[in-house]
Amino acid sequence: MPTAPEALLVGATALHAGFQLTVTALVYPRLAGTAPAAWSREHSRHSRTITPLVAVVYAAVLHGRLARSAGPDPRLLRRLLAADRARAVAAVAALPAALVAAVG
DSSP states (O other): OOOHHHHHHHHHHHHHHHHHHHIIIIIHHHHHTOOGGGHHHHHHHHHHHHHHHHHHHOSOOSOHHHHHOSSOOHHHHHHHHHHHHHHHHHHHHHHHHHHHHHHO
């Protein structure tokens, strides 16, 4: 039977994996598909709506450069999507590791 700290580790890891998969599959692809004319409005909306959830899951994210751009910067968006996919893979891989640590 896992101890309370081990159960918290598994729960936090599952929360992170679920959040990360949602961002990777739904949130960032929509943001990356934003038309240049709507960029400022959409990025601002994205930042306002995701900030409370991000505050629960992460201490900080790398959105500063996108917020400062006047329009969608294809190079920054490619880097964001690549980094996000790597985070998603790591988050999903961490979940079984947390489970093994908790029950092992």
